[in-house]
Amino acid sequence: MKRFKPDNKGYYGTYGGAFIPEMLLPNIATLQASYLEIINSESFRKEFRQLLKDYVGRPTPLFYSANLSKRYHTQVFLKREDLNHTGAHKINNTIGQILIAKHLNKQRIIAETGAGQHGVATATACALMGMECTVFMGAVDMKRQAHNVERMRMLGARVVPAESGSRTLKDATNEAIREWIRYPEDTHYIIGSVVGPHPYPDMVAIFQSVISDEIKLQVKAKCGKEHPDIVIACVGGGSNAIGAFYHFIDNGHTRLIAVEAAGMGLESGKTAASIAMGRKGVIHGNMTFLMQTEDGQITEPHSVSAGLDYPGIGPAHAYLWDTGKIEVVSITDEAALKAGLMLTRMDGIIPALESAHAIAYLEYLNAAPEDVVVVNLSGRGDKDLPAYQKYFQSCPID
Amino acid sequence: MSNRLTDLFAQSDRFKLSLFFTAGYPRLVDTERILTALEEGGVDFVEIGFPFSDPMADGPVIQNSSQQAIANGMALKVLFGQLKGIRDRIRIPLVLMGYLNPVLQFGMQQFIANCVTCGVDGLILPDLPVEVYVDQYKAQFEAAGLAFIPLITPQTSPERIRFLDTHGSGFIYLVSGPGTTGGDKCLEQEAAYFERVKAMPLRLPKVAGFGVRTKSDIELLRQYVDGAIIGSAFVRHLEAGWSNASVAHFVAALK
Ligand SMILES: Cc1ncc(COP(=O)(O)O)c(C=O)c1O
Numbered sequence: 023m024k025r026f027k028p029d030n031k032g033y034y035g036t037y038g039g040a041f042i043p044e045m046l047l048p049n050i051a052t053l054q055a056s057y058l059e060i061i062n063s064e065s066f067r068k069e070f071r072q073l074l075k076d077y078v079g080r081p082t083p084l085f086y087s088a089n090l091s092k093r094y095h096t097q098v099f100l101k102r103e104d105l106n107h108t109g110a111h112k113i114n115n116t117i118g119q120i121l122i123a124k125h126l127n128k129q130r131i132i133a134e135t136g137a138g139q140h141g142v143a144t145a146t147a148c149a150l151m152g153m154e155c156t157v158f159m160g161a162v163d164m165k166r167q168a169h170n171v172e173r174m175r176m177l178g179a180r181v182v183p184a185e186s187g188s189r190t191l192k193d194a195t196n197e198a199i200r201e202w203i204r205y206p207e208d209t210h211y212i213i214g215s216v217v218g219p220h221p222y223p224d225m226v227a228i229f230q231s232v233i234s235d236e237i238k239l240q241v242k243a244k245c246g247k248e249h250p251d252i253v254i255a256c257v258g259g260g261s262n263a264i265g266a267f268y269h270f271i272d273n274g275h276t277r278l279i280a281v282e283a284a285g286m287g288l289e290s291g292k293t294a295a296s297i298a299m300g301r302k303g304v305i306h307g308n309m310t311f312l313m314q315t316e317d318g319q320i321t322e323p324h325s326v327s328a329g330l331d332y333p334g335i336g337p338a339h340a341y342l343w344d345t346g347k348i349e350v351v352s353i354t355d356e357a358a359l360k361a362g363l364m365l366t367r368m369d370g371i372i373p374a375l376e377s378a379h380a381i382a383y384l385e386y387l388n389a390a391p392e393d394v395v396v397v398n399l400s401g402r403g404d405k406d407l408p409a410y411q412k413y414f415q416s417c418p419i420d
Numbered sequence: 421m422s423n424r425l426t427d428l429f430a431q432s433d434r435f436k437l438s439l440f441f442t443a444g445y446p447r448l449v450d451t452e453r454i455l456t457a458l459e460e461g462g463v464d465f466v467e468i469g470f471p472f473s474d475p476m477a478d479g480p481v482i483q484n485s486s487q488q489a490i491a492n493g494m495a496l497k498v499l500f501g502q503l504k505g506i507r508d509r510i511r512i513p514l515v516l517m518g519y520l521n522p523v524l525q526f527g528m529q530q531f532i533a534n535c536v537t538c539g540v541d542g543l544i545l546p547d548l549p550v551e552v553y554v555d556q557y558k559a560q561f562e563a564a565g566l567a568f569i570p571l572i573t574p575q576t577s578p579e580r581i582r583f584l585d586t587h588g589s590g591f592i593y594l595v596s597g598p599g600t601t602g603g604d605k606c607l608e609q610e611a612a613y614f615e616r617v618k619a620m621p622l623r624l625p626k627v628a629g630f631g632v633r634t635k636s637d638i639e640l641l642r643q644y645v646d647g648a649i650i651g652s653a654f655v656r657h658l659e660a661g662w663s664n665a666s667v668a669h670f671v672a673a674l675k
Contacts, residue, residue: 039552040549041520041547041548041552042547042549043476043477043546043571044546044549044570044571044572044573044584045477045571045575045595047549047576047580048575048576048577186480186487187474187487192474193474196474196476199476200476200477200478200479200600203476203477203600204599204600206573206575301525303521303524303525304519304520304521304547305474305521306476307547314521314525316525317495317496317526318472318496318521318522318523318524318525318526319471319472319490319495319522320473320474320521
């Protein structure tokens with residue numbers, strides 16, 4: 023089957039592209055011209071595969087949750103991306119991109135981070151490869167994900183607070199882009215999701231596609247089915263979701279469900295559901311759906327989960343939604359917290375608040391008993407203990 | 421079609437000075453007063469920034485002014501309302517600078533029509549790549565007599581500069597030193613870049629900006645280019661409280 027990819031200018035339908043200032047053009051043009059060749063080279067493939075196996079710990083298990091299956095009257099499997107080294111899917115991408123950076127002879131890495139998982143995964147890859155690392159993080163996020171800030175610092179990264187705008191992921195991304203504009207020559211920017219100008223959305227999707235590669239084999243081995251019937255994943259920018267969907271897109275069979283963060287509710291004005299509440303526009307170098315005012319100012323998103331607290335969504339998801347190839351739904355802060363606690367008590371797995379959004383959707387799914395439902399458990403929840411504790415103390419679960 | 425900006429550079433070899441300010445800053449209603457002060461102060465043309473929430477090529481000074489302008493209520497529809505009829509009073513060329521998303525939400529066609537109605541001469545849209553401009557908008561810009569001003573940096577290759585020179589209009593904007601606006605790099609470090617671009621026989625006049633602050637910067641640039649744009653330093657001046665006299669002073673001190 024043909025792989026899912028944008029056209030040669032980086033468009034998925036009318037979404038994507040590379041809306042970048044001239045200052046970034048040399049770097050972006052170099053990446054555009056070389057990323058596929060590098061990724062397809064034998065030496066890259068070998069090194070990437072080896073590191074994913076021996077360093078990251080792949081393949082990650084596909085866990086049959088008897089408890090969730092019983093509760094929801096269907097067959098629920100959890101894809102355990104939380105068991106990756108550093109605790110989330112993010113490292114699949116940072117290992118890939120740091121190898122790209124080495125091929126391009128870059129000495130210095132910059133990154134943005136929301137929940138801090140991408141920042142930690144970047145700092146980790148930099149420690150491994152001996153590269154200098156600077157991570158931009160919204161000042162608000164540095165507070166609510168303090169544990170990850172300390173991890174990044176221990177790994178040798180410099181963590182720079184983004185103090186503009188809502189001081190969350192969008193603003194950290196702005197600061198990283200500005201830094202790249204200031205230091206274009208020796209620096210590679212490791213974007214943490216399937217966002218940004220072409221070729222980032224495609225490049226990051228390729229690195230994350232290992233998730234659905236494995237799901238496909240594991241579903242076959244465990245259930246004898248060629249494909250899962252349903253795959254559910256949360257979406258911030260959309261990298262864990264595209265990774266979990268990748269090999270099932272257009273197979274005419276699998277229902278692909280992306281879960282956005284509704285925050286306090288879609289109509290509350292405090293939400294991060296870009297498809298539900300956004301309009302088409304340009305953010306961070308690509309054409310996609312984003313939450314904005316009538317005048318085209320990007321609005322400040324809200325989600326209890328820092329990794330989903332982003333006003334846009336990757337252009338591939340915008341296209342897949344627009345063409346009816348995926349379903350996009352949303353889950354509130356409260357429902358996510360509740361689902362996170364439920365999974366903790368039921369299966370002994372503390373999920374990241376991001377991933378808890380995907381778990382929470384099981385409540386609304388109405389799958390058939392024989393359906394194979396895969397929920398992508400994108401990360402672990404240690405970083406979210408303060409938020410869970412606060413919720414737990416105010417409304418203990420039954 | 422005649423264009424004030426093109427005419428300005430065609431008419432004399434004199435070094436041109438331009439200042440940038442953010443529309444709606446410090447106060448929403450300042451636009452026309454600042455334009456008047458600048459024309460009276462003797463600048464050759466003006467760059468008016470329309471604010472965006474996420475200005476990726478801008479440093480802190482212009483970011484802050486943009487945020488404040490948005491909070492003051494500035495938007496493209498407000499700006500065009502303020503600029504309507506401005507040509508009865510202001511004669512120097514006007515260039516609008518801003519990011520693509522507000523323009524797309526306003527509607528490109530309507531945006532161009534409003535620029536024509538208000539007598540805007542040129543546009544700087546840093547995140548509209550020239551390839552997309554050529555594919556989708558160039559014919560409309562040319563039909564409307566609007567200049568599309570391309571940016572170049574020290575990393576821009578000679579082939580690319582020639583490509584931008586072919587498709588751009590008005591002038592070619594030399595971003596002086598790798599950086600966002602308001603950078604504090606010493607311009608002399610970029611002498612080789614200015615020298616290299618100076619030696620290129622280009623169709624468009626050459627104007628330098630980003631990080632240009634002082635009279636000595638201007639003195640240096642005179643050797644290489646046809647004009648200079650001062651942005652953050654002027655926005656900072658406005659921030660501190662301004663009058664027509666203070667703006668005249670600011671301009672005179674640069675000449
Ligand atoms: C565990 C986890 N899941 C999901 C996300 C959301 O990102 P994406 O939509 O790119 O997977 C993040 C981002 O920080 C994360 O840390």
